[in-house]
Amino acid sequence: MIYFENVSKFYDYHTVLKSVSFTIEKGEMLFITGPSGAGKSTLLKLIYKGADFDEGEIVVGNYKLSQIRTSEIPNYRKNIGIVFQDFKLLKNLSVYNNVALALRIRGLSEREIKARVSEVLKRVNLRHLAESNPMALSGGEQQRIVIARAVVAEPQIILADEPTGNLDPNTSIDIINLLKDINLNGSTIIIATHSPELFKDTGKRVLKIDASKIVREMKG
Amino acid sequence: MYITYSIKTAFKSLIDEKWINLLCVLTVASSLIIIILMGLFLFNIERLADKLHERYGMVVFLDERLTENEIRSLLSTLQSREEVSSVRYISKESAMKELKEHLKEMSYIFDGLDVNPLTPAVELNIKKKYINAKNIKDLSNDLQKINGIDEIYSAEKIAESINYFYRSLTNLGLIIMITLTSGVIFVIYSTVKILFYRRKEEIEIIKLLGATKSFIRMPFLIEGSIIGFTGGLISIIVSFLFYFAITYRLGSVFPFVETLIFPTEAIFVFLIIGALLGIIGAFIAVGRLRF
Ligand SMILES: Nc1ncnc2c1ncn2[C@@H]1O[C@H](COP(=O)(O)OP(=O)(O)O)[C@@H](O)[C@H]1O
Ligand SMILES: [Mg+2]
Numbered sequence: 001m002i003y004f005e006n007v008s009k010f011y012d013y014h015t016v017l018k019s020v021s022f023t024i025e026k027g028e029m030l031f032i033t034g035p036s037g038a039g040k041s042t043l044l045k046l047i048y049k050g051a052d053f054d055e056g057e058i059v060v061g062n063y064k065l066s067q068i069r070t071s072e073i074p075n076y077r078k079n080i081g082i083v084f085q086d087f088k089l090l091k092n093l094s095v096y097n098n099v100a101l102a103l104r105i106r107g108l109s110e111r112e113i114k115a116r117v118s119e120v121l122k123r124v125n126l127r128h129l130a131e132s133n134p135m136a137l138s139g140g141e142q143q144r145i146v147i148a149r150a151v152v153a154e155p156q157i158i159l160a161d162e163p164t165g166n167l168d169p170n171t172s173i174d175i176i177n178l179l180k181d182i183n184l185n186g187s188t189i190i191i192a193t194h195s196p197e198l199f200k201d202t203g204k205r206v207l208k209i210d211a212s213k214i215v216r217e218m219k220g
Numbered sequence: 221m222y223i224t225y226s227i228k229t230a231f232k233s234l235i236d237e238k239w240i241n242l243l244c245v246l247t248v249a250s251s252l253i254i255i256i257l258m259g260l261f262l263f264n265i266e267r268l269a270d271k272l273h274e275r276y277g278m279v280v281f282l283d284e285r286l287t288e289n290e291i292r293s294l295l296s297t298l299q300s301r302e303e304v305s306s307v308r309y310i311s312k313e314s315a316m317k318e319l320k321e322h323l324k325e326m327s328y329i330f331d332g333l334d335v336n337p338l339t340p341a342v343e344l345n346i347k348k349k350y351i352n353a354k355n356i357k358d359l360s361n362d363l364q365k366i367n368g369i370d371e372i373y374s375a376e377k378i379a380e381s382i383n384y385f386y387r388s389l390t391n392l393g394l395i396i397m398i399t400l401t402s403g404v405i406f407v408i409y410s411t412v413k414i415l416f417y418r419r420k421e422e423i424e425i426i427k428l429l430g431a432t433k434s435f436i437r438m439p440f441l442i443e444g445s446i447i448g449f450t451g452g453l454i455s456i457i458v459s460f461l462f463y464f465a466i467t468y469r470l471g472s473v474f475p476f477v478e479t480l481i482f483p484t485e486a487i488f489v490f491l492i493i494g495a496l497l498g499i500i501g502a503f504i505a506v507g508r509l510r511f
Contacts, residue, residue, distance in 0.1 A: 048428065070510075073511040074427075074430050074432040074433070074435075075430070075432075076430075077428065077429065077430035078430040080430070082428065082429075084428075088425045088428065089425075090422050092236075101426070102429055102430075104222050105426065105429050105430050105432075105435055107221055107222055
């Protein structure tokens with residue numbers, strides 16, 4: 001599903017990723033870990049074309065990312081749901097409308113949008129806050145909106161950047177279980193996290209990156 | 221389809237930023253009012269100029285000794301000229317009759333006259349596009365050479381000044397209209413650009429969620445077209461009231477005012493023009509989107 005082939009990424013002579021290669025199978029759930037500043041977020045960014053890589057090749061499904069045309073990017077991104085580390089919620093839209101946006105972009109009917117959004121909000125325990133403004137909510141609640149928005153369209157790929165960064169341990173487990181459920185339904189999931197507790201006992205594959213390289217592969 | 225969302229977003233933005241949008245609508249309306257009144261003025265000037273042209277004629281005076289057949293062939297020669305739209309023969313007798321009618325009670329001055337001193341003549345109506353000094357001069361030079369034509373009254377200076385007057389007004393009017401039209405596009409462009417930059421952060425996020433260019437553009441285009449359309453609507457209403465007021469209030473004092481015409485097609489045309497200028501302005505404002 002996703003192939004990295006000797007991928008390098010530099011920011012002004014500063015190497016963030018150097019010759020990184022790995023493969024993720026369709027339907028896999030994979031953790032990427034490493035200390036802060038290791039390049040986890042950058043790796044995810046390269047997948048959703050939020051940044052361009054400088055060397056190597058990334059293949060996602062039928063797309064070769066070095067060759068993808070600008071006009072194809074919107075449709076390519078529709079295959080991906082992203083849990084951003086900095087949330088990227090829309091300040092002037094309600095919780096409901098923030099989540100619904102992912103479906104409006106995909107052209108679903110308002111009726112279908114309503115059904116799907118209500119369901120996903122129930123799953124992340126936010127149904128009672130549907131009409132609230134996200135900016136008025138706690139960090140944990142905002143985090144769950146972002147997760148709801150990422151999964152609501154049931155995309156083939158879900159990229160989650162520190163999805164439990166703002167959650168207490170119990171809620172973190174809930175979120176990981178939610179992502180596991182979605183994974184069982186067929187989505188390929190990549191989770192970047194600096195905290196080992198998250199993948200402990202999951203039995204999923206974990207890639208550890210440090211100093212711009214994959215230094216270890218292990219089982220959670 | 222996301223069009224419902226686009227419309228909702230556009231209306232939300234119109235309401236959220238109501239003052240800037242209102243100012244924009246009023247600026248657009250003011251410019252369109254001037255454009256409409258200018259257009260109305262030019263439209264009526266053109267009608268007036270047409271009337272003047274209809275009245276413009278060239279008169280050629282004929283040799284008295286021409287036979288009826290010679291006159292007939294002369295008339296068809298004149299009629300065959302490209303510049304000539306119609307000819308009218310005025311015999312000595314009818315010339316005298318016209319003159320007497322014209323002078324009315326003073327016509328007794330001819331009473332003692334037993335010969336008719338007038339000469340037969342032909343009045344030529346000239347096609348509008350040929351009414352200018354050069355063409356009239358060329359034509360009268362050509363006609364001068366024809367046997368049987370004694371003298372020509374052409375008044376090319378009058379023809380030329382009617383045309384000059386009309387052309388200058390039209391050109392001036394068009395320049396003002398084009399300038400104001402660009403101004404309307406610019407005002408809408410600036411407004412939408414401001415709204416676009418205010419929502420820049422939001423747009424960057426929507427791009428990452430997989431939005432296409434048209435998904436991002438649509439609310440702005442709708443907003444621009446609503447601003448333009450509303451501006452058009454206001455300008456049409458105000459211009460029409462203005463037209464109504466001057467024709468009814470001034471019509472009795474200055475009769476020519478009553479002959480002014482406000483074409484009803486203009487109403488629809490300006491609504492569409494307003495909306496179109498809005499879309500153009502908004503389209504330029506959103507500009508090229510990068511992913
Ligand atoms: N846009 C950028 N410009 C310059 N340097 C960047 C940029 N984004 C990330 N970096 C640098 O790349 C490195 C990896 O960052 P990041 O991928 O965010 O790490 P992580 O998510 O593992 O904490 C850091 O040293 C960071 O400073
Ligand atoms: Mg990070």
